[in-house]
Amino acid sequence: MITPSAEVSGIPEQSPGSALSQSTTNRVTINDVAQAAGVSVSTVSKVVNARYGVAPSTMERVLQVIAELGYETSLVASSLRSSRTNIIGILVAEFEPFALELLNGISATLRGTQYDLMAYAGNLAPGGRAGWEHRSLSRLGGTLIDGAIIVTPTVEIPHSSVPVIAIDPHAGTSGPAAIDVDNFGGAKTATEHLISLGHRRIGHIKGRSDLKSAHLRESGYRQALQDAGISYDPQLVHDGDYQRDLAAIAATDLLTLPQPPTAIFAANDLSALSAIETAKSLGLNVPNDLSVIGFDDIPEAAQSKPTLSTVRQPMHEMGATAVTLLLSMLAGEEVTQPAQMPASLIPRESTATAPQP
Amino acid sequence: MITPSAEVSGIPEQSPGSALSQSTTNRVTINDVAQAAGVSVSTVSKVVNARYGVAPSTMERVLQVIAELGYETSLVASSLRSSRTNIIGILVAEFEPFALELLNGISATLRGTQYDLMAYAGNLAPGGRAGWEHRSLSRLGGTLIDGAIIVTPTVEIPHSSVPVIAIDPHAGTSGPAAIDVDNFGGAKTATEHLISLGHRRIGHIKGRSDLKSAHLRESGYRQALQDAGISYDPQLVHDGDYQRDLAAIAATDLLTLPQPPTAIFAANDLSALSAIETAKSLGLNVPNDLSVIGFDDIPEAAQSKPTLSTVRQPMHEMGATAVTLLLSMLAGEEVTQPAQMPASLIPRESTATAPQP
DNA sequence: AACGTTTTCGAAAACGATGTCGAAATATAA
DNA sequence: TTATATTTCGACATCGTTTTCGAAAACGTT
Structure with a gap:
């Protein structure tokens, strides 16, 4: 905070100004421009904001002064006045x-x-x-x-x-x-992808039940099954809560079924990666023994081994x-x-x- | 940059009549508070800014009114006045x-x-x-x-x-x-890590020569060698330019030497990962045949196979x-x-x- | 009661820009 | 030339806040 000590309104102290005003504030205001261009502040404002009613010649002169002085409009001041920031x-x-x-x-x-x-x-x-x-x-x-x-x-x-x-x-x-x-559509697409690869027993690891996305993704999964004439098997749907550890449990449950699924659609990539880990630890080869697809396309999805098929959120x-x-x-x-x-x-x-x- | 006319024409002409003034009118200002509390605006300002010189009783009253009216100070206005945003x-x-x-x-x-x-x-x-x-x-x-x-x-x-x-x-x-x-220190630490693991022939893939960091990292590498009494071998230093493909070439050159290094310090993680790929393709096992360490600790470093030893930038x-x-x-x-x-x-x-x- | 001292408070001037509105200058029409 | 229409421009109020500075009030001291 700088206090211009001997600064009276009206006549700006300009003669000793160079050193003083530089140290106080070297900010070029619309007033400086107006003075230097020999016009009023309103005219400068009009030029800056390209308002109608300024003669081409004066406009050019003002623009030149603006360029010379390196004037930048104060966003703060203009915001206050126009109530837009x-x-x-x-x-x-x-x-x-x-x-x-x-x-x-x-x-x-x-x-x-x-x-x-x-x-x-x-x-x-x-x-x-x-x-x-x-x-x-x-x-x-x-x-x-x-x-x-x-x-x-x-x-x-x-x-x-x-x-x-x-x-x-x-x-x-x-x-x-x-x-x-489009959670529903994305889940449907993911499931259809598995179906198109010949899978018929497709498991699903659900997401957090308090989030709508989880329900929508499950609905998409079921819709795809229905469209393909595959009957819905509740045994193949387990809760993963979008979390790594819970998804691992869900995957274990799925894969140790008497008749395990050949593919899993996980509600998110985290769960999918976890499912892959689980499958590996159970001696299964992904994707030869088990196909896994996720949802989200997080960065890790492209880095994992094998890289994770998924549905991308744009x-x-x-x-x-x-x-x-x-x-x-x-x-x-x-x-x-x-x-x-x-x-x-x-x-x-x-x-x-x-x-x- | 002064707003040129083209940009302004893109601004929807908000006629100051309806929507705008509506949003401005229901704003609670310091004036409203002052009026409701029966004090002056200066007093309210002092209360808000916790300035000295206002009686506890009036302060309390003002605070209460502020709470009642839900007054929030206008950052724009105060910025204009105090020239701080x-x-x-x-x-x-x-x-x-x-x-x-x-x-x-x-x-x-x-x-x-x-x-x-x-x-x-x-x-x-x-x-x-x-x-x-x-x-x-x-x-x-x-x-x-x-x-x-x-x-x-x-x-x-x-x-x-x-x-x-x-x-x-x-x-x-x-x-x-x-x-x-600390590029120098980090590179030194990385190299010392390799030395402490028993490596004596340690290669280095350099970074972009126009960046100071590359030189500092090379210096750190050389310093560590010198401190350990290992003579510097120019054959073991190749240019990688911080880039994946150039680093691959450098790695190939290093590993096909008559007497190849048993460890490589790459100037960044990207180069290090590339070196690992190259080593693999040459039939080498990392880390058993070749140790590789990078610099940066990019996210991929923790995901790669094997995971990459590196030096972390905090x-x-x-x-x-x-x-x-x-x-x-x-x-x-x-x-x-x-x-x-x-x-x-x-x-x-x-x-x-x-x-x- | 009169005086000095300390608190407490408010009027008013900025901060930098915008927009209105009327005056002056200029162009056009008669 | 005069009357009228049209530009072009500037004085000024305003946005909401901070801050100075002097007045008023409260307090303490003889």
């Missing part, structure tokens, strides 16, 4: 690989627009429990950001003074301003879509329906044709 | 795994301070070439952020109106406001240190010397005792 916030629980692609998608889409990106990581707080979105939003909304994108909210999206888009691959599209992936595109939706909301348009992104099959080494008995 | 910016070339830990470290350290984090991805721009830091900084500095952290700058850090810290694992500490990892801590340094700069302190973070040995499966001839 041109910043959109992204609230993410944690900077994790999952959020990474999202950030890139958002960032890329935002480029070229007037908006900047502000990123928050929520749940790293000491008392980081659910509901951090609410606190952040109320603090930021209406004062620092024009809109927000929340990733995998832990709570119901709070009422906010700014438009909010939720990217939630798990809870399902709960409102119009939400984006998720995070980059989801980020881009979120921005697009948010921008149209900011433009005053009504967003009437949620966006659902397609999940695409990524066949890798962990799935192969069914073993011939 | 309480936002620090991080400029990163791209949201990549490398930057992820950094972000978490920064975010965690920032929590509990008055500052918020604003993240920028630079080189995703269409014309995204070197120098994006300069453009971003001049636009943000002094108006939107109080300070900045730049990750792996591609150019000399531009003169800026705000404090800047550079995190640069490659260029070395070029100025006082820079953070890097990204999380580097982020935390960057914040600490930046905060002290913002507090007006002089940062006199760069910070160098220790690199730690992560022994995994790719290194073992030297084969007995």
Whole structure:
């Protein structure tokens, strides 16, 4: 904080100014530009904002002065006046690989627009429990950001003074301003892939039962079976809770059945990788004895041995879509329906044709 | 950069009549609080900012009104007045795994301070070439952020109106406001690890010769050899340029020598992984026939077969240190010397005792 | 009761930009 | 030339907050 001591309003001390004003603040304001160009501040503002009503000649002169002085408009001041900050916030629980692609998608889409990106990581707080979105939003909304994108909210999206888009691959599209992936379709595709390879006994390791995504993925699995005329066998469906260790138990149960499945569709990649480990430890060869397919396409999926066939969530595109939706909301348009992104099959080494008995 | 007309035309003309003024009207300002509490705005401001000179009784009353009305101070307005935004910016070339830990470290350290984090991805721009830091900084500095952290700058850090810290694992500490990892020490440690396992013929795959880190890592390698009384053999050092394919060539050259090395220290993990592949294709067993150690500890290092021994760059801590340094700069302190973070040995499966001839 | 001292409080001036509205300058029409 | 339409431009109020500085009030001391 600098206090210009002998600075009276009206006449700026310019003669000793060079040294003094440099040390106090070397910031070039719209006033400096106006003075240097011999016009009023309003004219400079009009030039900067390309408003109508400035003669070409003066515009050129002002632009020249701006370039000379290296003037940059103060985002803070203009925000205060126009009550728009041109910043959109992204609230993410944690900077994790999952959020990474999202950030890139958002960032890329935002480029070229007037908006900047502000990123928050929520749940790293000491008392980081659910509901951090609410606190952040109320603090930021209406004062620092024009809109927000929340990733995998832990709570119901709070009422906010700014438009909010939720990217939630798990809870399902709960409102119009939400984006998720086609869990049902993706699961169906994964299962169909196994069926097309000749598998008939296909197990399923379920996800967390409190998340909608788990139910949708199971439904997709069952739909694919039904479409192929394969009867549903409850014995082949076990709970994995999206977790590594529980999935291992589920896989063990499945593979030690009197008549074990020849393929497993796991509700997420973590479970799938765990299932592969389990199969190996049981002396089974993946994919020759057992095919395994997952869901998510986490980075490890491409690194494992064998590499994991899976269904990809298009995070980059989801980020881009979120921005697009948010921008149209900011433009005053009504967003009437949620966006659902397609999940695409990524066949890798962990799935192969069914073993011939 | 002054907003050109083309960009402005993309902005939806929000007529100041309806939606905008609605969102502004229901905002609770300091004035509303003052009026409701029966005090002046200055008093409210003092209460909010915990300034001295307000009676406990009035303070309590004001606080109560603030709670009732749900008043939140406008960050924009206070920034304008106090010329501080309480936002620090991080400029990163791209949201990549490398930057992820950094972000978490920064975010965690920032929590509990008055500052918020604003993240920028630079080189995703269409014309995204070197120098994006300069453009971003001049636009943000002094108006939107109080300070900045730049990750792996591609150019000399531009003169800026705000404090800047550079995190640069490659260029070395070029100025006082820079953070890097101890490349020399890390390389020395890696090499010493190989020596302690009994290796005497140790090869080195060098990094990009235009980066200081490559030279430092080679120096560390040579120092460790010298300390152990092992004479330096130029035949055992080949260029890998930090790249996968070039490292493969280097590895082939090394392993087809009449008297091949029993261990290789690669200047980065990418090269190390490539060397392992090469060794495998030559029929060598890692680590029984050949030990390989890398540098960086990229995520793949823990996933490969065998898992890669390496030297870890403490990204999380580097982020935390960057914040600490930046905060002290913002507090007006002089940062006199760069910070160098220790690199730690992560022994995994790719290194073992030297084969007995 | 009169005086000095310390607290407590409020009026008002910034911070830098935007947008309105009327005045001045210029072009067009009569 | 005069009257009118059209540009072009600048004075000024405003956005919500911080901060200074002097006035008023409260307190303590003779």
